[in-house]
Amino acid sequence: MLQIKNLVVQIEDKRILNGLDLTVNNGEVAAIMGPNGSGKSTLSYVIAGKADYEVLDGEILLDGENILEMGPDERAAAGLFLAFQYPLEIPGVASMTFLKAALNAQRKARGETELTTPDFIKRVNAAAAKLEVPKDMLRRGLNVGFSGGEKKRMEILQMALLEPRFCILDETDSGLDIDALRIVSEGVNSLRSPDRSFLVITHYQRLLNYIVPDTVHVMSAGRIVKTGGKELAIELEATGYADYRQTEAA
Amino acid sequence: MAQVTLMRTPTETALVQAFDAAKAYLPGDVESRAQAFETFNRNGLPHRRVEEFKYTDLRKLMHDVAPFAVKPSSTTAAAALSAARAFVGVEALQVPFVDGHFVSDGIAFDQLPEGVEIVPLAEALASGHDWLAHLSPVPWAKDNPVYQLNSSFMADGVMIKVTGAVATPIHLRFVTASTAAVATATRVLVLVDDGASVTILETHESPHGAAHQPNDVIELVAGDNTNVQHVRLNGEGDEALALSTLAVKIGADAFLNSINVVAGSAVSRHQVFAMFNGENSKAQINGVTMITGRQHADSTLMVEHAVPHCESRELFKTVIDGEATGVFQGKIIVPSHAQKTDGRMMSAALLLSDGGTMYNKPELEIFADDVQCAHGATCGQLDDELLFYLMARGLPRKEAESLLVQAFLGQAIEFVENESARDSLIASVEGWLKARA
Numbered sequence A: 001m002l003q004i005k006n007l008v009v010q011i012e013d014k015r016i017l018n019g020l021d022l023t024v025n026n027g028e029v030a031a032i033m034g035p036n037g038s039g040k041s042t043l044s045y046v047i048a049g050k051a052d053y054e055v056l057d058g059e060i061l062l063d064g065e066n067i068l069e070m071g072p073d074e075r076a077a078a079g080l081f082l083a084f085q086y087p088l089e090i091p092g093v094a095s096m097t098f099l100k101a102a103l104n105a106q107r108k109a110r111g112e113t114e115l116t117t118p119d120f121i122k123r124v125n126a127a128a129a130k131l132e133v134p135k136d137m138l139r140r141g142l143n144v145g146f147s148g149g150e151k152k153r154m155e156i157l158q159m160a161l162l163e164p165r166f167c168i169l170d171e172t173d174s175g176l177d178i179d180a181l182r183i184v185s186e187g188v189n190s191l192r193s194p195d196r197s198f199l200v201i202t203h204y205q206r207l208l209n210y211i212v213p214d215t216v217h218v219m220s221a222g223r224i225v226k227t228g229g230k231e232l233a234i235e236l237e238a239t240g241y242a243d244y245r246q247t248e249a250a
Numbered sequence B: 001m002a003q004v005t006l007m008r009t010p011t012e013t014a015l016v017q018a019f020d021a022a023k024a025y026l027p028g029d030v031e032s033r034a035q036a037f038e039t040f041n042r043n044g045l046p047h048r049r050v051e052e053f054k055y056t057d058l059r060k061l062m063h064d065v066a067p068f069a070v071k072p073s074s075t076t077a078a079a080a081l082s083a084a085r086a087f088v089g090v091e092a093l094q095v096p097f098v099d100g101h102f103v104s105d106g107i108a109f110d111q112l113p114e115g116v117e118i119v120p121l122a123e124a125l126a127s128g129h130d131w132l133a134h135l136s137p138v139p140w141a142k143d144n145p146v147y148q149l150n151s152s153f154m155a156d157g158v159m160i161k162v163t164g165a166v167a168t169p170i171h172l173r174f175v176t177a178s179t180a181a182v183a184t185a186t187r188v189l190v191l192v193d194d195g196a197s198v199t200i201l202e203t204h205e206s207p208h209g210a211a212h213q214p215n216d217v218i219e220l221v222a223g224d225n226t227n228v229q230h231v232r233l234n235g236e237g238d239e240a241l242a243l244s245t246l247a248v249k250i251g252a253d254a255f256l257n258s259i260n261v262v263a264g265s266a267v268s269r270h271q272v273f274a275m276f277n278g279e280n281s282k283a284q285i286n287g288v289t290m291i292t293g294r295q296h297a298d299s300t301l302m303v304e305h306a307v308p309h310c311e312s313r314e315l316f317k318t319v320i321d322g323e324a325t326g327v328f329q330g331k332i333i334v335p336s337h338a339q340k341t342d343g344r345m346m347s348a349a350l351l352l353s354d355g356g357t358m359y360n361k362p363e364l365e366i367f368a369d370d371v372q373c374a375h376g377a378t379c380g381q382l383d384d385e386l387l388f389y390l391m392a393r394g395l396p397r398k399e400a401e402s403l404l405v406q407a408f409l410g411q412a413i414e415f416v417e418n419e420s421a422r423d424s425l426i427a428s429v430e431g432w433l434k435a436r437a
Helices: A039-047 A070-078 A097-107 A117-130 A135-139 A148-162 A179-190 A208-212 A230-241 A240-250 B010-022 B028-043 B072-084 B121-127 B130-134 B140-141 B146-155 B384-393 B397-414 B417-435
Strands: A002-011 A016-023 A029-032 A054-062 A081-084 A090-094 A166-170 A197-202 A214-222 A223-228 B093-098 B117-122 B156-162 B171-176 B183-192 B197-207 B213-222 B227-235 B241-250 B255-262 B265-276 B280-293 B297-306 B311-320 B325-334 B340-351 B357-366 B372-380
Touching: A002 A039, A016 A029, A016 A039, A016 A197, A016 A214, A016 A223, A029 B171, A039 A054, A039 A070, A039 A081, A039 A197, A039 B171, A070 A081, A070 A097, A070 B311, A090 A097, A090 B010, A090 B384, A097 A117, A097 A135, A097 A148, A097 B397, A117 A135, A117 A148, A117 A179, A135 B372, A166 A179, A179 A208, A197 A208, A214 A230, A214 A240, A214 B325, A223 A230, B010 B028, B010 B146, B028 B146, B072 B093, B072 B171, B072 B213, B093 B156, B093 B311, B093 B384, B117 B121, B121 B130, B121 B156, B121 B183, B130 B156, B130 B183, B140 B146, B146 B183, B146 B241, B146 B265, B171 B213, B183 B197, B197 B213, B227 B265, B227 B417, B241 B255, B255 B265, B255 B297, B255 B397, B255 B417, B265 B280, B280 B297, B280 B325, B280 B397, B280 B417, B297 B311, B297 B340, B311 B325, B311 B357, B311 B397, B325 B340, B325 B372, B340 B357, B340 B397, B357 B372, B372 B417, B384 B397, B397 B417
Parallel strands: A029 A197, A029 A214, A081 A166, A166 A197, B093 B171, B156 B183, B171 B197, B183 B213, B197 B227, B213 B241, B227 B255, B241 B265, B255 B280, B265 B297, B280 B311, B297 B325, B311 B340, B325 B357, B340 B372
Antiparallel strands: A002 A016, A002 A054, A214 A223, B117 B156
């Protein structure tokens, strides 16, 4: 599904990713853990196509196709989704309006017909009910005045609605209380399927108790330095990242 | 002693000639027109060294004087009105004007909504109607050259009296039929009796490709306990030089809610002169401007808190593309006796291109010591982070930009209470964005 080869990225002359290699297979849930500053968020932004980063080398293949030349909107239409660590507030754009515009833009880009309003509303309501997103939240400006938990639920709602094939969750657990974490995780788990993959970026093992990964990668100094099964996350929780920071110095 | 010779620009000379010719046929008292014109002529067209016109130099922008429009035939008028599109579908009492002249057969005088009386201005001026005494409700408006020109040349208009709670909006439809450039000067006076309420819609449309010169004045006299909603749309053609003034006097315990939306004209200047005349009143005065190419749009506002305990809110939003120029000048005046005044003025501009210019000049003139007044002005670009967020959800760049622009302007439009007028304004924003894409 997703293959990253020798990715080298810098921002304002500062090297963030140093020849990163990563493969996520169809249906796989891969977790990336790592200390602050290891480049986890940069990786998620670069995959999604944020403009501020300079890709010096390497490629990112989604189903064998290099997406680096594509704009963020084209990547989204190709099935990529980034759940933001800090979802942005957009006053004046009702969540409902935004969701419809996004969904129809993607459908249009893929050559599909646009959804009719009743069809769209049916889908939104179903997804909203599952994520316990109240209807009045959908009428309000996107993320405006939402709590941290509400914003994250809105991200997962978008994910459920847009039905991407490759989902990146960038520290989705940050700022969530236990209940919100459970709701969000259940939302994610219900979307797991053999042809949808996830890249779950987190500092803590806690999230991985809820969203159980198939593989765990440890990232340090802009590279994947260790890969293992879900037990690796538990091990890390006990030992911390100290070992990997040494790798960084080496 | 040195000889002082007053230099006149060709446009100013043409205005003198135009007035000499017009005063012979314009209705009503020549004396008051002559007085207004004389006052105007003393200083001529305002230019950049006149503070209030620093950014809108009419001496430069007004190259000539278009011939004053003659009253169109009823067939021409009917055709122009049926082709006009602004606020079509908004249920309202239509009060039509074509080429600056009131179209009396476009309105059923015997079927006016209860609480509405309408008198054509040309007739009223000719006969010396009682209501004329209410013209110029804001005395200091007379110091303004644009207003002076209107007072000199006003050829037609209507006077409307509202005596109750009128649910049907009154739609003043100004349509220019002439495809050759014409000048027009209209005046509308709206008298809102104590306790009455009304919604006044005002749309201005003219054909592209002709340098029309409309100068329109609306005067509102809002009594005590009144609620006046005013929605204005400038949809003038792409070469028009449109000057307009809203002069309003607000009684006690009243509410005025006015918005001006600029979606047309090569050059426009909309002036709002508002005066609180009774305590515990509120005014919400908004503006939305969408300009591109080499358009120039000026919103000038003066709010005088002539009495204590009033609240004014101003929200102006400007979107600038191409090499267009936006101007906002707003002044809140609080004399020493107007204690407990609460005034807040905000102008925000969004520059979509490198070539656009915005002049923001908010001012507070406060002589009272127990007041709350604030102003703010911003100029900025679309937020890259927000654009990325929207694009990451699949919206192409232009669509993402459009959504953000709509949201930006929507914050001023959402104050419009009449739902279908509001929808029409949103549609004109969408139309502007579509033309841009």
